[in-house]
Amino acid sequence: MSVQVRDLTKVYQVPVKQPGLLSTLRSVFHREYREVRAVDRVSFNVEPGERVGFLGPNGAGKTTTLKMLSGLLHPTSGEVRIEGRRPQDRSVDFLKSITLVMGQKQQLIWDLPASDSFELNRALFDIPRQVYRERLDELTALLGLDEFTDQPVRNLSLGQRMRCELAAALLHRPGTLFLDEPTIGLDVEVQAQVRQFIDAYNRNTGATVLLTSHDMEDVAHIAERILLIDHGVVRFDGSLGELQRRFGPGRLLTVKVGRTTEAQEHLLTGVLGMSAGAAASWSKTVAPDEVNAVLTRLLQDLPSAEVSVGEPPLREVLTRAFGEARERREEGA
């Protein structure tokens, strides 16, 4: 087992204060705290080489969980083992076996070239020089770094910086990757490059990947298993396909028609309620028990149309899943 988590809980004591002068003065002598249960008895296992996506709305506890798994935060209660080691002990062996990439925080020193941070990591992670050279060459080729690692990090674009961050985080070839919003703020091209790179790293090294992201493309490309977290509680644990079946609003029907008559357009938009998309196509998410009826109607009235049935966009599935989780929470309350 690569990752074992049992009843993991994190409770923060957050200071609270009502607005107003009186309350401000009162808080000088008596500070009030509120308990925030960020993660609540979360349990799961991850097999070596698995790619798991932590999904959930803002404040769901995803990042807190990742930070406990990477040893940054101490759990209030519960147990975590990463390849048999306790993260909060922060042993040298543990730190050499993991990495945490935070899209919103950088480990590279702002005013130095990235190559200086690479060299520092070589020494800190005890990477032999020859191995370091080979890995750096490989990462440079995969991430396209060769043109800018000698420039101060402050002069790099966000995309260049993120690629350097990934290289710095993976030079020691960790067996477990924690990725917290790795593509946030990046342009579409760099996002795709980062996803492909993570995919290749996972396939080539057999590393375990745990990812949090609000970007559905990240999730669809990287994660094969989804853990849905809401208010610190795991609401769903299964494959992406299972998630779509369980929370999906139905199947996505897409119709492509070369040229339509007014009557056909009326059928598509007026009768069937489909939305017009690009390149003379119409689409609609249809409830599973209505799919056959809609298909039959389409084949009758538009025999030349190209009709495809697929999964609805992941964003739509997750919106429903989060909504369902919220309803259940409110019912419980």
Add this chain to the structure above:
Amino acid sequence: MIRCMRLVPALVRFSTARVMAYRAEMVIWILSASLPLVMLALWNAVAAEGPIAGMGQGEMARYFAATLLVNQLTGVWIVWQLNYEIRTGLLSTQLLRPVHPLWHNAVWMMTALPIRALVMLPILGALLAWRPDLWVRPDPLMLPVFALSVAMAWALAFLVQATFAILSFWLDQSIGLFGVWYSGWALLSGYVAPLALFPDWAQRPLRFSPFRAMLGLPVELLGGFVSPREVGLDLAVQAGWVLGALVLVRVLWRRGLRHYGAYGA
């Protein structure tokens, strides 16, 4: 410990690059710490009317020239650095590396010492030109004692600042607390006035205080104000403070890490 020492060359290489990247800022910082020169001018004028507590103009010049140098050789900024890293969560990136963040920072701040000494050279040269009697040939045996004392003063300054910075795990205003400590240090360490000028009743507690261990003792050793008979006890007291501060930092650090996270770690 062995691993920490093994990493020193790599940390020095990295820290040197970092120091050089911020060299202009550092020179400004060094030059801004010129209060001993102001105090020299002040006490020089006072001593013109006759020696005070056995210190004439020559002794005053020697004392504050030594203060200027020792203050630079014991200069650290870990309280601001670590406080910032804890509050903003930047400490996380350091915690992910297999080296203690305090050790990493300590090597960085030690690497700045040659630059600090280099910037001081022309200032000390100008002081020597102004007062050639400032040049004393210290007892060669006292030089290693001075080196040991200044090393311990540096360590104590680092550990005391680290203690206040670690309080940031619990408190928003640990820098404010450090400001209170700094005021006491400036007054009682010998920074603004030689401790010999304090009343007799204050002499004994001041001799054994952490403030003197952080500045006054190495200054007095370099200026030749400490009798060889007293050196052993003074160094032992200084070592005691370093050891105590080290234990305190270790305990607080471990406890503090358990609190880390409430500030967007």
